[in-house]
Amino acid sequence: MDPEYKKQLENQGYRFAGEHTSVKICGWTKKALTGCGTCYKQRFYGIKSHQCVQMTPATNFCDHDCIFCWRSRNNSSFGVPDDPKAIVPESVGAQNVLLNGFPGNEKVDMALYKESKTPKHVAISLNGEPLYYPKLSALIREYHKNGFSTFVVSNGQLPVVLRKLEAPTQFYLSLDAPNEELYKKIDQPMRKDGWSRLMESMDVLKDRKKEMRTAVRITLIKGLNDVEPERYAEILDRGDPHFVEVKAYMFIGSSRQRLKMEMMPYHYEVKEFSERIAEVSGWKIVDEQEESRVVLLMKKDFTMRKIDFSSLHLKGEGVQDSESEEVRDAVAFSEEHLDG
Numbered sequence: 001m002d003p004e005y006k007k008q009l010e011n012q013g014y015r016f017a018g019e020h021t022s023v024k025i026c027g028w029t030k031k032a033l034t035g036c037g038t039c040y041k042q043r044f045y046g047i048k049s050h051q052c053v054q055m056t057p058a059t060n061f062c063d064h065d066c067i068f069c070w071r072s073r074n075n076s077s078f079g080v081p082d083d084p085k086a087i088v089p090e091s092v093g094a095q096n097v098l099l100n101g102f103p104g105n106e107k108v109d110m111a112l113y114k115e116s117k118t119p120k121h122v123a124i125s126l127n128g129e130p131l132y133y134p135k136l137s138a139l140i141r142e143y144h145k146n147g148f149s150t151f152v153v154s155n156g157q158l159p160v161v162l163r164k165l166e167a168p169t170q171f172y173l174s175l176d177a178p179n180e181e182l183y184k185k186i187d188q189p190m191r192k193d194g195w196s197r198l199m200e201s202m203d204v205l206k207d208r209k210k211e212m213r214t215a216v217r218i219t220l221i222k223g224l225n226d227v228e229p230e231r232y233a234e235i236l237d238r239g240d241p242h243f244v245e246v247k248a249y250m251f252i253g254s255s256r257q258r259l260k261m262e263m264m265p266y267h268y269e270v271k272e273f274s275e276r277i278a279e280v281s282g283w284k285i286v287d288e289q290e291e292s293r294v295v296l297l298m299k300k301d302f303t304m305r306k307i308d309f310s311s312l313h314l315k316g317e318g319v320q321d322s323e324s325e326e327v328r329d330a331v332a333f334s335e336e337h338l339d340g
Contacts, residue, residue, distance in 0.1 A: 001060050005074040009059070009127075015098050017090035018082030020060040020133075023053060024126055025098045033099075033116060034107040040289035041123075044243075044296050045170070046306035047149070050116045053095045057082060057139055058128035061334045064155050065188040066176065068219055070253025071127050077335055078132075084139040088146055092119060120309065124168070125153035132158070132334050134327045137166035149307060153217070155187065156201035157194060160326040163204050167212035169307065173201055173239065175216050178231035186225060190337055202239035215243040222249070222265040226273050233281035243305075244283060246274045248293035267293045 001020055014022045028039035032049035041047040060076045096117055102108045122143050124130050131154050133139070143150050150168040162171075177183035180195040191197060205214050216239055220226055236244055249255070251264040265273075267290045274285055274295040286305075287296040298305075 001076045002074055005076075008072070013098070014059075015094040016059075017055070017094045018057070018087055019080070020076075020078055021055065021057045021082045021087050021091065022059045022126065023055045023091050023094040023098065025095070026052060026054040026123075028052075029054070029099075029116070030102075033102055033109060033112055034105060035109060036107075037291055040245075040292040040294045040296075041151075043289050044245075044287055044305065046309075047121050047151075048115075050112045051118070051120045053091055053119045053122045054126050055091045055094075055122060055124060056126035056128050056130060057087060057124070057133040057136065058130050059126075060128060061132050062127075062129045062155075063132075063157050063190040063333070063337065064129070064194075065190075067186055067188065067258045068176070068221055068249045068255050070250065070255050072254045075334070075337060078134065081134050084135050084142045087139055088142045088148075091122070095119060120147065121149045121151070123151045123153070125151065125172070129155055129157065131161045131165070132330050134330070137164075140166040140168050149309060154201070156198040157189065157191060158326070158330050159197055159200040159204050161330055162201055163208070164326060167208070170213040170215055170243075171205070171208075172215045172217050173198070173205055173241075175218050175232070175235060175239075177225050178228035178235065182225055182227075186221070199235070199238065202235060206238065206240040209240060209242070213243070214239070214241040215245060216241045217245045217247060219247055219249050220265055220270055220273060221259070222263045222269060224263065226265070226269075229273065229276035230280045233277050233283065236277070236283065237281065242298065244277075244297040246270055246277070246295045246297065250293075265293065271295050 014024045016022050028049045029052060031037045038049040042049050062073055065073055099116055102113055130136055130152055140150050151170045152168040153172040156173045176186045183195050216236060248265045248270050249263060251261045270293050271288060274297060278284055282299050283297040285295055286298045286301040
């Protein structure tokens with residue numbers, strides 16, 4: 001990776017757990033430790049904010065340049081991919097180093113701080129597109145072997161990789177537009193067939209629904225993609241996820257150079273648009289968190305929405321990443337589309 005880019009990220013609070021693997025303390029982890037609230041994932045799914053590691057094994061590459069993204073992009077080669085067996089302890093170690101200064105804050109709940117030193121959940125979503133990391137299946141397995149639950153967030157550009165991916169605890173697809181024209185404007189994909197790839201990923205999501213918990217996240221940008229609720233509903237039916245999250249765009253980070261503060265919707269506006277989707281579909285609002293400006297829709301709520309961590313287990317060995325032609329093709333694409 002570009003040393004200057006790594007230095008820039010480290011100045012922003014990132015800590016590297018490999019050549020292209022990084023960790024950053026989530027704002028909600030900080031708030032949880034100081035008694036200032038918890039992430040909506042704790043309310044919706046039972047994920048404890050103070051025991052969640054926010055990380056990525058693909059800091060170096062993304063094939064989208066989304067205008068709402070709070071991270072700056074700097075594509076570079078994976079080179080020798082980081083070893084999944086090393087990433088797990090290194091990511092936990094990086095998290096703990098980043099948390100080391102918290103006991104000096106009198107607002108910190110020390111019981112929660114002690115628990116935070118042994119995290120139970122990993123959100124593979126911090127930066128880049130994780131499905132380009134050629135050993136993602138092995139990494140998911142390693143986290144599961146070590147007792148973690150795993151959430152993976154993807155932009156849906158690699159449906160052939162998704163079809164063979166080791167099942168995480170919950171898999172997210174990002175849906176940032178109701179049509180191809182807006183998709184190209186908002187996500188700025190490298191691939192000309194990006195929209196069709198996203199739609200194919202929706203099909204794969206539906207096909208794999210029995211293997212893993214599935215979710216679609218809509219990042220709502222006021223005055224831009226808060227249109228055509230009926231078309232969103234059609235796409236959601238195509239993917240048929242267990243969960244749909246409609247969440248406000250947040251005016252933070254690099255996005256401030258591209259968008260305006262007034263494009264960040266209030267919670268009531270997120271809820272109103274969610275209601276418009278519900279009105280033209282079988283989706284229903286089942287929960288919300290105003291502090292996060294997010295609404296949860298489901299076709300039918302169920303008791304296991306909140307994860308039973310005692311029942312989590314490894315589901316088999318899956319496809320070996322190094323033997324996957326689809327993964328090799330994805331890596332080849334990333335090598336051909338580097339910045340600089």
